[in-house]
Amino acid sequence: MTQGEMETVEVFTSEGKGRGLKAAKEFWAGDVIFAEPAYAAVVFDSLTSLVCHTCFKRQEKLHRCGQCKFAHYCDRTCQKDAWLNHKHECSAIKAHGKVPNENIRLAARIMWRIEREGGGLTEGCLVSIDDLQNHVENFGEEEKTELRVDVESFLNFWPAQSQQFGMQYISHIFGVINCNGFTLSDQRGLQAVGVGIFPNLCLVNHDCWPNSTVIFNNGNHEAVRSMFHTQMRIELRALGKISPGEELTVSYIDFLNVSSERRQQLKKQYYFDCTCEHCQKGIKDDLMLAVKEGENKPSPDAVKDVLQFSKDTLEKINQARSEGIYHEVVKLCRECLKKQEPVLGDTNIYLLRILSIASEVLSYLQMFEEAAGYAKRMVDGYLKIYHPNNAQLGMAVMRAGVTHWHASLIEAGHGMICKAYAILLVTHGPTHPITKDLEVMRVQSEMELRMFQQNEFMYYKMREAALQNQKIQVMPEPTSEASSGLFHTKQ
Numbered sequence: 180m181t182q183g184e185m186e187t188v189e190v191f192t193s194e195g196k197g198r199g200l201k202a203a204k205e206f207w208a209g210d211v212i213f214a215e216p217a218y219a220a221v222v223f224d225s226l227t228s229l230v231c232h233t234c235f236k237r238q239e240k241l242h243r244c245g246q247c248k249f250a251h252y253c254d255r256t257c258q259k260d261a262w263l264n265h266k267h268e269c270s271a272i273k274a275h276g277k278v279p280n281e282n283i284r285l286a287a288r289i290m291w292r293i294e295r296e297g298g299g300l301t302e303g304c305l306v307s308i309d310d311l312q313n314h315v316e317n318f319g320e321e322e323k324t325e326l327r328v329d330v331e332s333f334l335n336f337w338p339a340q341s342q343q344f345g346m347q348y349i350s351h352i353f354g355v356i357n358c359n360g361f362t363l364s365d366q367r368g369l370q371a372v373g374v375g376i377f378p379n380l381c382l383v384n385h386d387c388w389p390n391s392t393v394i395f396n397n398g399n400h401e402a403v404r405s406m407f408h409t410q411m412r413i414e415l416r417a418l419g420k421i422s423p424g425e426e427l428t429v430s431y432i433d434f435l436n437v438s439s440e441r442r443q444q445l446k447k448q449y450y451f452d453c454t455c456e457h458c459q460k461g462i463k464d465d466l467m468l469a470v471k472e473g474e475n476k477p478s479p480d481a482v483k484d485v486l487q488f489s490k491d492t493l494e495k496i497n498q499a500r501s502e503g504i505y506h507e508v509v510k511l512c513r514e515c516l517k518k519q520e521p522v523l524g525d526t527n528i529y530l531l532r533i534l535s536i537a538s539e540v541l542s543y544l545q546m547f548e549e550a551a552g553y554a555k556r557m558v559d560g561y562l563k564i565y566h567p568n569n570a571q572l573g574m575a576v577m578r579a580g581v582t583h584w585h586a587s588l589i590e591a592g593h594g595m596i597c598k599a600y601a602i603l604l605v606t607h608g609p610t611h612p613i614t615k616d617l618e619v620m621r622v623q624s625e626m627e628l629r630m631f632q633q634n635e636f637m638y639y640k641m642r643e644a645a646l647q648n649q650k651i652q653v654m655p656e657p658t659s660e661a662s663s664g665l666f667h668t669k670q
Protein backbone atom coordinates (compact mmCIF):
# COMPACT_ATOMS: atom_id res chain seq x y z
CA MET A 180 0.00 0.00 0.00
CA THR A 181 1.29 3.46 -0.78
CA GLN A 182 1.09 6.34 1.67
CA GLY A 183 -1.25 8.05 -0.77
CA GLU A 184 -3.92 5.39 -0.38
CA MET A 185 -4.05 5.91 3.36
CA GLU A 186 -5.13 9.50 2.85
CA THR A 187 -8.65 8.10 2.69
CA VAL A 188 -8.77 7.64 6.48
CA GLU A 189 -7.63 9.43 9.61
CA VAL A 190 -6.72 8.18 13.09
CA PHE A 191 -8.61 9.86 15.91
CA THR A 192 -9.48 9.29 19.55
CA SER A 193 -13.04 8.09 19.86
CA GLU A 194 -14.95 8.83 23.04
CA GLY A 195 -14.95 5.84 25.36
CA LYS A 196 -13.48 3.52 22.73
CA GLY A 197 -9.89 4.75 22.49
CA ARG A 198 -8.36 5.07 19.06
CA GLY A 199 -10.46 4.73 15.96
CA LEU A 200 -10.43 5.47 12.24
CA LYS A 201 -12.64 7.98 10.50
CA ALA A 202 -13.35 8.62 6.85
CA ALA A 203 -11.35 11.47 5.31
CA LYS A 204 -13.60 11.58 2.23
CA GLU A 205 -16.99 10.39 1.09
CA PHE A 206 -17.55 6.70 0.32
CA TRP A 207 -20.37 4.80 -1.36
CA ALA A 208 -21.50 1.18 -1.08
CA GLY A 209 -18.79 -1.12 -2.43
CA ASP A 210 -15.96 1.44 -2.34
CA VAL A 211 -12.63 0.09 -1.09
CA ILE A 212 -11.77 2.41 1.80
CA PHE A 213 -8.31 0.90 2.05
CA ALA A 214 -6.48 -2.30 1.19
CA GLU A 215 -3.74 -3.64 3.40
CA PRO A 216 -1.25 -6.49 2.95
CA ALA A 217 -0.52 -8.66 5.99
CA TYR A 218 2.26 -7.45 8.27
CA ALA A 219 2.84 -11.17 8.93
CA ALA A 220 0.71 -14.27 8.34
CA VAL A 221 0.91 -18.06 8.73
CA VAL A 222 -1.03 -21.13 7.58
CA PHE A 223 -2.78 -23.18 10.30
CA ASP A 224 -0.84 -26.24 11.52
CA SER A 225 -3.42 -28.69 10.15
CA LEU A 226 -3.23 -27.29 6.59
CA THR A 227 0.46 -26.53 6.03
CA SER A 228 0.78 -28.90 3.07
CA LEU A 229 -2.65 -28.09 1.53
CA VAL A 230 -2.57 -24.29 1.38
CA CYS A 231 -0.03 -21.96 -0.25
CA HIS A 232 2.06 -20.17 2.40
CA THR A 233 2.09 -16.95 0.37
CA CYS A 234 -1.42 -16.45 -1.05
CA PHE A 235 -3.36 -18.88 1.20
CA LYS A 236 -5.14 -20.49 -1.74
CA ARG A 237 -6.08 -24.11 -1.38
CA GLN A 238 -4.53 -26.02 -4.28
CA GLU A 239 -4.49 -29.60 -5.51
CA LYS A 240 -0.77 -29.56 -6.11
CA LEU A 241 1.71 -27.46 -4.18
CA HIS A 242 5.49 -27.23 -4.45
CA ARG A 243 7.47 -27.85 -1.30
CA CYS A 244 10.40 -25.74 -0.13
CA GLY A 245 13.42 -27.93 -0.84
CA GLN A 246 15.27 -26.61 2.20
CA CYS A 247 12.87 -27.07 5.14
CA LYS A 248 10.37 -29.40 3.40
CA PHE A 249 7.74 -27.50 5.42
CA ALA A 250 6.65 -24.47 3.42
CA HIS A 251 4.39 -25.07 0.38
CA TYR A 252 3.67 -22.79 -2.58
CA CYS A 253 1.45 -22.62 -5.68
CA ASP A 254 4.37 -21.88 -7.98
CA ARG A 255 7.65 -20.02 -8.32
CA THR A 256 5.92 -16.62 -8.11
CA CYS A 257 4.49 -17.42 -4.69
CA GLN A 258 7.77 -18.99 -3.59
CA LYS A 259 9.75 -15.93 -4.68
CA ASP A 260 7.32 -13.59 -2.94
CA ALA A 261 7.65 -15.62 0.25
CA TRP A 262 11.41 -15.68 0.55
CA LEU A 263 11.94 -12.44 2.50
CA ASN A 264 9.55 -13.70 5.19
CA HIS A 265 10.48 -17.36 4.97
CA LYS A 266 14.29 -17.08 4.87
CA HIS A 267 14.84 -17.00 8.65
CA GLU A 268 11.92 -19.34 9.36
CA CYS A 269 13.39 -21.84 6.91
CA SER A 270 16.79 -22.04 8.58
CA ALA A 271 15.29 -21.92 12.10
CA ILE A 272 13.06 -24.92 11.31
CA LYS A 273 16.04 -26.85 9.97
CA ALA A 274 18.12 -25.97 13.06
CA HIS A 275 15.27 -26.69 15.51
CA GLY A 276 14.52 -30.06 13.87
CA LYS A 277 10.74 -29.63 14.15
CA VAL A 278 8.07 -27.12 13.22
CA PRO A 279 6.58 -25.08 16.06
CA ASN A 280 2.82 -24.37 16.19
CA GLU A 281 1.08 -21.57 14.27
CA ASN A 282 1.15 -19.13 17.20
CA ILE A 283 4.91 -19.46 17.59
CA ARG A 284 5.47 -19.25 13.83
CA LEU A 285 3.42 -16.06 13.60
CA ALA A 286 5.23 -14.47 16.56
CA ALA A 287 8.57 -15.38 14.99
CA ARG A 288 7.59 -13.87 11.62
CA ILE A 289 6.56 -10.65 13.37
CA MET A 290 9.86 -10.53 15.30
CA TRP A 291 11.97 -11.11 12.18
CA ARG A 292 10.14 -8.26 10.53
CA ILE A 293 10.78 -6.06 13.58
CA GLU A 294 14.44 -7.09 13.44
CA ARG A 295 14.48 -5.93 9.81
CA GLU A 296 12.43 -2.72 10.09
CA GLY A 297 12.19 -1.87 13.80
CA GLY A 298 8.99 -1.90 15.89
CA GLY A 299 8.02 1.68 15.01
CA LEU A 300 5.86 2.90 12.16
CA THR A 301 6.52 1.19 8.83
CA GLU A 302 5.44 2.38 5.43
CA GLY A 303 1.70 2.34 4.86
CA CYS A 304 0.93 1.62 8.53
CA LEU A 305 -1.01 4.10 10.67
CA VAL A 306 -0.07 2.26 13.84
CA SER A 307 3.08 0.37 14.84
CA ILE A 308 3.26 -3.17 16.19
CA ASP A 309 4.63 -1.72 19.44
CA ASP A 310 1.50 0.41 19.75
CA LEU A 311 -1.12 -2.30 19.20
CA GLN A 312 -3.21 -3.40 22.16
CA ASN A 313 -2.28 -6.71 23.78
CA HIS A 314 -4.85 -7.02 26.65
CA VAL A 315 -2.37 -9.17 28.60
CA GLU A 316 -3.62 -7.42 31.77
CA ASN A 317 -7.12 -8.83 31.07
CA PHE A 318 -5.90 -12.43 30.82
CA GLY A 319 -7.42 -14.98 33.16
CA GLU A 320 -5.34 -17.72 34.85
CA GLU A 321 -5.78 -20.15 31.97
CA GLU A 322 -4.74 -17.57 29.38
CA LYS A 323 -1.72 -16.61 31.48
CA THR A 324 -0.60 -20.24 31.63
CA GLU A 325 -0.98 -20.57 27.85
CA LEU A 326 1.02 -17.39 27.41
CA ARG A 327 3.88 -18.77 29.54
CA VAL A 328 3.92 -21.98 27.48
CA ASP A 329 3.96 -19.95 24.23
CA VAL A 330 6.82 -17.73 25.41
CA GLU A 331 8.84 -20.77 26.42
CA SER A 332 8.27 -22.56 23.09
CA PHE A 333 9.15 -19.36 21.30
CA LEU A 334 12.45 -19.03 23.13
CA ASN A 335 13.31 -22.64 22.26
CA PHE A 336 12.67 -21.97 18.59
CA TRP A 337 14.18 -18.47 18.30
CA PRO A 338 17.76 -18.64 16.94
CA ALA A 339 20.62 -17.25 19.02
CA GLN A 340 21.97 -15.26 16.07
CA SER A 341 18.67 -13.30 15.64
CA GLN A 342 17.96 -10.12 17.61
CA GLN A 343 17.05 -10.96 21.21
CA PHE A 344 13.87 -9.54 22.80
CA GLY A 345 12.87 -9.25 26.47
CA MET A 346 10.16 -11.41 28.05
CA GLN A 347 7.77 -8.51 28.31
CA TYR A 348 8.09 -7.66 24.64
CA ILE A 349 7.57 -11.29 23.62
CA SER A 350 4.43 -11.37 25.81
CA HIS A 351 3.24 -8.18 24.10
CA ILE A 352 3.54 -9.86 20.69
CA PHE A 353 1.57 -12.92 21.83
CA GLY A 354 -1.07 -10.61 23.33
CA VAL A 355 -1.32 -8.75 20.01
CA ILE A 356 -1.74 -12.04 18.15
CA ASN A 357 -4.41 -13.17 20.59
CA CYS A 358 -6.66 -10.16 20.21
CA ASN A 359 -5.78 -8.89 16.71
CA GLY A 360 -5.04 -12.03 14.69
CA PHE A 361 -7.31 -11.93 11.65
CA THR A 362 -8.67 -15.19 10.21
CA LEU A 363 -7.68 -15.83 6.58
CA SER A 364 -9.84 -17.98 4.34
CA ASP A 365 -9.21 -19.91 1.15
CA GLN A 366 -10.12 -18.40 -2.22
CA ARG A 367 -13.70 -19.76 -2.15
CA GLY A 368 -14.33 -18.43 1.35
CA LEU A 369 -15.19 -21.94 2.48
CA GLN A 370 -12.53 -22.65 5.04
CA ALA A 371 -10.44 -20.73 7.57
CA VAL A 372 -6.87 -21.56 6.59
CA GLY A 373 -4.59 -19.19 8.48
CA VAL A 374 -4.10 -16.13 10.63
CA GLY A 375 -2.45 -12.77 9.97
CA ILE A 376 -1.81 -9.36 11.50
CA PHE A 377 -3.12 -6.26 9.70
CA PRO A 378 -2.20 -3.23 11.83
CA ASN A 379 -4.48 -0.64 10.18
CA LEU A 380 -7.48 -2.95 10.45
CA CYS A 381 -6.81 -3.20 14.20
CA LEU A 382 -7.67 0.50 14.46
CA VAL A 383 -11.20 -0.03 13.14
CA ASN A 384 -13.62 -0.24 16.07
CA HIS A 385 -16.56 -2.61 16.36
CA ASP A 386 -20.23 -1.86 15.82
CA CYS A 387 -22.90 -4.58 15.65
CA TRP A 388 -24.46 -2.60 12.76
CA PRO A 389 -21.30 -1.35 11.04
CA ASN A 390 -20.81 0.92 8.04
CA SER A 391 -17.95 -1.15 6.60
CA THR A 392 -16.96 -4.75 6.12
CA VAL A 393 -13.60 -6.42 5.81
CA ILE A 394 -12.91 -9.07 3.23
CA PHE A 395 -9.82 -11.16 2.65
CA ASN A 396 -8.69 -11.31 -0.96
CA ASN A 397 -6.09 -13.97 -1.79
CA GLY A 398 -4.79 -11.85 -4.64
CA ASN A 399 -4.02 -12.77 -8.16
CA HIS A 400 -0.66 -13.74 -9.59
CA GLU A 401 -1.73 -14.70 -13.08
CA ALA A 402 0.32 -11.74 -14.22
CA VAL A 403 0.60 -12.90 -17.82
CA ARG A 404 -3.08 -12.54 -18.52
CA SER A 405 -4.11 -9.75 -16.23
CA MET A 406 -1.29 -7.20 -16.21
CA PHE A 407 -1.68 -6.52 -12.52
CA HIS A 408 -0.08 -8.74 -9.97
CA THR A 409 -1.87 -8.28 -6.70
CA GLN A 410 -0.76 -9.66 -3.38
CA MET A 411 -3.02 -11.18 -0.80
CA ARG A 412 -4.57 -8.41 1.24
CA ILE A 413 -7.60 -7.38 3.24
CA GLU A 414 -9.98 -4.77 1.93
CA LEU A 415 -12.10 -2.49 4.05
CA ARG A 416 -15.23 -1.86 1.98
CA ALA A 417 -18.08 0.61 2.56
CA LEU A 418 -21.54 -0.95 3.04
CA GLY A 419 -23.38 2.26 2.22
CA LYS A 420 -22.77 5.98 2.03
CA ILE A 421 -20.17 7.21 4.53
CA SER A 422 -19.63 10.93 5.03
CA PRO A 423 -16.24 12.55 5.67
CA GLY A 424 -15.52 12.58 9.41
CA GLU A 425 -17.76 9.59 10.16
CA GLU A 426 -16.18 6.83 12.24
CA LEU A 427 -15.47 3.63 10.29
CA THR A 428 -16.72 0.47 11.95
CA VAL A 429 -16.79 -3.26 11.24
CA SER A 430 -18.51 -6.06 13.13
CA TYR A 431 -16.12 -8.41 14.92
CA ILE A 432 -18.89 -11.00 15.33
CA ASP A 433 -21.92 -12.39 13.52
CA PHE A 434 -25.03 -10.25 14.07
CA LEU A 435 -27.29 -13.30 14.47
CA ASN A 436 -27.43 -13.22 18.28
CA VAL A 437 -29.55 -11.12 20.64
CA SER A 438 -27.80 -8.02 22.00
CA SER A 439 -27.10 -9.48 25.45
CA GLU A 440 -25.37 -12.50 23.90
CA ARG A 441 -23.38 -10.38 21.47
CA ARG A 442 -22.22 -8.20 24.34
CA GLN A 443 -21.16 -11.27 26.32
CA GLN A 444 -19.23 -12.66 23.36
CA LEU A 445 -17.49 -9.33 22.71
CA LYS A 446 -16.54 -8.97 26.36
CA LYS A 447 -15.12 -12.49 26.47
CA GLN A 448 -13.25 -12.41 23.17
CA TYR A 449 -12.32 -8.75 22.80
CA TYR A 450 -12.54 -7.36 26.37
CA PHE A 451 -14.95 -4.46 25.85
CA ASP A 452 -18.59 -3.57 26.53
CA CYS A 453 -20.44 -2.86 23.30
CA THR A 454 -22.26 0.46 23.45
CA CYS A 455 -23.45 0.45 19.83
CA GLU A 456 -26.96 1.68 19.12
CA HIS A 457 -28.25 -1.81 18.29
CA CYS A 458 -27.04 -3.16 21.63
CA GLN A 459 -28.21 -0.20 23.68
CA LYS A 460 -31.70 -0.20 22.20
CA GLY A 461 -31.87 -3.94 21.66
CA ILE A 462 -32.79 -3.30 18.02
CA LYS A 463 -33.99 -6.48 16.26
CA ASP A 464 -33.94 -8.49 19.51
CA ASP A 465 -37.73 -8.84 19.21
CA LEU A 466 -37.39 -10.37 15.73
CA MET A 467 -34.67 -12.77 16.87
CA LEU A 468 -36.81 -13.95 19.80
CA ALA A 469 -40.11 -13.95 17.88
CA VAL A 470 -42.82 -16.42 18.91
CA LYS A 471 -46.08 -17.29 17.18
CA GLU A 472 -48.71 -14.61 17.54
CA GLY A 473 -52.50 -14.55 17.46
CA GLU A 474 -54.93 -17.26 18.49
CA ASN A 475 -52.35 -19.97 18.91
CA LYS A 476 -49.92 -17.83 20.89
CA PRO A 477 -47.90 -20.27 23.00
CA SER A 478 -47.53 -19.96 26.77
CA PRO A 479 -44.22 -18.64 28.20
CA ASP A 480 -43.51 -22.14 29.53
CA ALA A 481 -44.00 -23.69 26.10
CA VAL A 482 -41.54 -21.14 24.65
CA LYS A 483 -39.01 -21.87 27.38
CA ASP A 484 -39.27 -25.61 26.76
CA VAL A 485 -38.78 -25.26 23.02
CA LEU A 486 -35.77 -22.96 23.43
CA GLN A 487 -34.13 -25.40 25.85
CA PHE A 488 -34.88 -28.28 23.49
CA SER A 489 -33.37 -26.25 20.61
CA LYS A 490 -30.18 -25.51 22.55
CA ASP A 491 -29.77 -29.18 23.52
CA THR A 492 -30.42 -30.30 19.96
CA LEU A 493 -27.91 -27.80 18.54
CA GLU A 494 -25.27 -29.33 20.78
CA LYS A 495 -26.12 -32.83 19.57
CA ILE A 496 -26.11 -31.57 15.97
CA ASN A 497 -22.63 -30.05 16.32
CA GLN A 498 -21.38 -33.33 17.74
CA ALA A 499 -22.88 -35.41 14.91
CA ARG A 500 -21.66 -32.89 12.35
CA SER A 501 -18.09 -32.91 13.60
CA GLU A 502 -18.15 -36.71 13.34
CA GLY A 503 -19.55 -36.49 9.80
CA ILE A 504 -22.75 -38.41 10.66
CA TYR A 505 -24.91 -36.29 8.39
CA HIS A 506 -28.01 -38.51 8.36
CA GLU A 507 -28.13 -38.11 12.14
CA VAL A 508 -27.87 -34.33 11.69
CA VAL A 509 -30.85 -34.40 9.33
CA LYS A 510 -32.89 -36.50 11.75
CA LEU A 511 -32.15 -34.12 14.64
CA CYS A 512 -33.04 -31.08 12.52
CA ARG A 513 -36.39 -32.53 11.42
CA GLU A 514 -37.28 -33.42 15.01
CA CYS A 515 -36.34 -29.98 16.23
CA LEU A 516 -38.28 -28.19 13.47
CA LYS A 517 -41.40 -30.18 14.39
CA LYS A 518 -41.16 -28.85 17.96
CA GLN A 519 -40.24 -25.30 16.92
CA GLU A 520 -42.80 -24.71 14.18
CA PRO A 521 -45.95 -24.37 16.34
CA VAL A 522 -44.16 -22.11 18.85
CA LEU A 523 -41.44 -19.93 17.30
CA GLY A 524 -41.87 -17.02 14.88
CA ASP A 525 -40.37 -17.07 11.39
CA THR A 526 -37.41 -14.85 12.37
CA ASN A 527 -36.53 -16.61 15.62
CA ILE A 528 -32.78 -17.28 15.55
CA TYR A 529 -33.11 -20.78 16.99
CA LEU A 530 -35.42 -21.69 14.13
CA LEU A 531 -33.10 -19.99 11.61
CA ARG A 532 -30.07 -21.87 12.93
CA ILE A 533 -31.76 -25.22 12.44
CA LEU A 534 -33.02 -24.20 8.97
CA SER A 535 -29.50 -23.16 8.00
CA ILE A 536 -27.91 -26.43 9.11
CA ALA A 537 -30.71 -28.54 7.63
CA SER A 538 -30.47 -26.88 4.21
CA GLU A 539 -26.69 -27.06 4.14
CA VAL A 540 -26.46 -30.71 5.13
CA LEU A 541 -29.38 -31.83 2.93
CA SER A 542 -27.75 -30.07 -0.05
CA TYR A 543 -24.53 -31.91 0.66
CA LEU A 544 -26.51 -35.15 0.72
CA GLN A 545 -28.09 -34.06 -2.60
CA MET A 546 -31.61 -34.01 -1.20
CA PHE A 547 -32.16 -30.70 -2.91
CA GLU A 548 -35.93 -30.33 -2.79
CA GLU A 549 -36.24 -30.54 0.97
CA ALA A 550 -33.07 -28.44 1.30
CA ALA A 551 -34.53 -25.70 -0.91
CA GLY A 552 -37.67 -25.41 1.23
CA TYR A 553 -35.58 -24.84 4.36
CA ALA A 554 -33.16 -22.55 2.54
CA LYS A 555 -36.03 -20.34 1.36
CA ARG A 556 -37.35 -19.90 4.89
CA MET A 557 -33.84 -19.21 6.17
CA VAL A 558 -33.27 -16.50 3.54
CA ASP A 559 -36.65 -14.86 4.25
CA GLY A 560 -35.74 -14.68 7.95
CA TYR A 561 -32.19 -13.45 7.32
CA LEU A 562 -33.45 -10.67 5.04
CA LYS A 563 -35.49 -9.26 7.93
CA ILE A 564 -32.62 -9.41 10.41
CA TYR A 565 -29.33 -8.69 8.65
CA HIS A 566 -28.08 -5.41 7.22
CA PRO A 567 -29.02 -5.55 3.48
CA ASN A 568 -25.31 -5.60 2.54
CA ASN A 569 -24.11 -8.11 5.10
CA ALA A 570 -21.50 -10.57 3.76
CA GLN A 571 -22.91 -13.56 5.69
CA LEU A 572 -26.32 -12.76 4.25
CA GLY A 573 -24.83 -12.69 0.74
CA MET A 574 -23.13 -16.04 1.20
CA ALA A 575 -26.30 -17.60 2.65
CA VAL A 576 -28.43 -16.32 -0.25
CA MET A 577 -25.84 -17.68 -2.69
CA ARG A 578 -25.96 -21.15 -1.11
CA ALA A 579 -29.76 -21.04 -1.12
CA GLY A 580 -29.75 -20.03 -4.80
CA VAL A 581 -27.48 -22.92 -5.78
CA THR A 582 -29.67 -25.31 -3.79
CA HIS A 583 -32.77 -24.07 -5.64
CA TRP A 584 -30.97 -24.46 -8.96
CA HIS A 585 -30.14 -28.06 -8.09
CA ALA A 586 -33.77 -28.65 -7.11
CA SER A 587 -34.82 -27.43 -10.61
CA LEU A 588 -36.49 -24.40 -9.05
CA ILE A 589 -34.94 -22.21 -11.68
CA GLU A 590 -37.01 -19.07 -11.18
CA ALA A 591 -36.42 -18.78 -7.41
CA GLY A 592 -32.82 -19.98 -7.87
CA HIS A 593 -32.00 -17.33 -10.44
CA GLY A 594 -33.61 -14.64 -8.27
CA MET A 595 -31.47 -15.61 -5.28
CA ILE A 596 -28.29 -15.83 -7.32
CA CYS A 597 -28.93 -12.28 -8.60
CA LYS A 598 -29.64 -11.07 -5.08
CA ALA A 599 -26.44 -12.67 -3.76
CA TYR A 600 -24.45 -11.22 -6.65
CA ALA A 601 -25.68 -7.71 -5.82
CA ILE A 602 -24.63 -8.12 -2.17
CA LEU A 603 -21.23 -9.62 -2.97
CA LEU A 604 -20.43 -6.83 -5.44
CA VAL A 605 -20.48 -4.59 -2.37
CA THR A 606 -18.97 -6.87 0.28
CA HIS A 607 -16.42 -8.80 -1.82
CA GLY A 608 -16.01 -6.66 -4.93
CA PRO A 609 -16.18 -7.68 -8.60
CA THR A 610 -12.71 -9.29 -8.77
CA HIS A 611 -13.09 -11.64 -5.79
CA PRO A 612 -13.18 -15.31 -6.90
CA ILE A 613 -16.52 -15.90 -5.17
CA THR A 614 -18.11 -12.96 -6.98
CA LYS A 615 -16.67 -14.23 -10.26
CA ASP A 616 -18.17 -17.68 -9.59
CA LEU A 617 -21.49 -16.02 -8.91
CA GLU A 618 -21.31 -14.06 -12.12
CA VAL A 619 -20.91 -17.33 -14.07
CA MET A 620 -23.86 -18.82 -12.20
CA ARG A 621 -25.95 -15.71 -12.84
CA VAL A 622 -25.36 -15.82 -16.59
CA GLN A 623 -26.01 -19.55 -16.74
CA SER A 624 -29.17 -19.49 -14.63
CA GLU A 625 -30.49 -16.54 -16.60
CA MET A 626 -30.07 -18.44 -19.84
CA GLU A 627 -31.79 -21.46 -18.33
CA LEU A 628 -34.63 -19.35 -17.01
CA ARG A 629 -35.24 -17.87 -20.46
CA MET A 630 -35.23 -21.33 -21.96
CA PHE A 631 -37.56 -22.59 -19.26
CA GLN A 632 -40.02 -19.79 -19.96
CA GLN A 633 -39.92 -20.47 -23.70
CA ASN A 634 -39.88 -24.22 -23.77
CA GLU A 635 -39.98 -26.40 -20.70
CA PHE A 636 -39.12 -29.58 -22.56
CA MET A 637 -35.97 -28.08 -24.06
CA TYR A 638 -35.06 -26.74 -20.67
CA TYR A 639 -35.02 -30.19 -19.06
CA LYS A 640 -32.98 -31.57 -21.97
CA MET A 641 -30.44 -28.82 -21.58
CA ARG A 642 -30.29 -29.25 -17.83
CA GLU A 643 -29.17 -32.83 -18.21
CA ALA A 644 -26.29 -31.63 -20.33
CA ALA A 645 -25.50 -28.82 -17.92
CA LEU A 646 -25.41 -31.19 -14.98
CA GLN A 647 -22.88 -33.30 -16.84
CA ASN A 648 -20.74 -30.23 -17.44
CA GLN A 649 -20.94 -29.33 -13.74
CA LYS A 650 -20.59 -25.62 -14.28
CA ILE A 651 -22.46 -24.91 -11.09
CA GLN A 652 -20.54 -26.59 -8.35
CA VAL A 653 -21.70 -29.36 -6.07
CA MET A 654 -22.02 -28.28 -2.47
CA PRO A 655 -18.89 -28.43 -0.37
CA GLU A 656 -18.82 -30.62 2.70
CA PRO A 657 -20.45 -28.70 5.54
CA THR A 658 -17.86 -27.50 8.05
CA SER A 659 -18.40 -28.57 11.62
CA GLU A 660 -18.30 -25.10 13.14
CA ALA A 661 -18.95 -21.70 11.67
CA SER A 662 -16.20 -19.20 12.44
CA SER A 663 -17.07 -17.31 15.58
CA GLY A 664 -15.58 -13.94 14.86
CA LEU A 665 -13.59 -11.65 12.68
CA PHE A 666 -10.41 -12.04 14.65
CA HIS A 667 -8.91 -15.40 15.37
CA THR A 668 -9.11 -15.36 19.15
CA LYS A 669 -9.32 -18.22 21.57
CA GLN A 670 -12.81 -19.15 22.69
Ligand SMILES: [Zn+2]
Pocket residue numbers: 231232233234235236252253254257
Ligand atom coordinates in the same frame (compact mmCIF):
# COMPACT_ATOMS: atom_id res chain seq x y z
ZN1 LIG B 1 0.16 -19.11 -3.84
Ligand SMILES: [Zn+2]
Pocket residue numbers: 244245246247248249250265268269270
Ligand atom coordinates in the same frame (compact mmCIF):
# COMPACT_ATOMS: atom_id res chain seq x y z
ZN1 LIG C 1 11.92 -23.49 3.60
Ligand SMILES: [Zn+2]
Pocket residue numbers: 386387388441453454455456457458459
Ligand atom coordinates in the same frame (compact mmCIF):
# COMPACT_ATOMS: atom_id res chain seq x y z
ZN1 LIG D 1 -23.31 -3.88 19.77
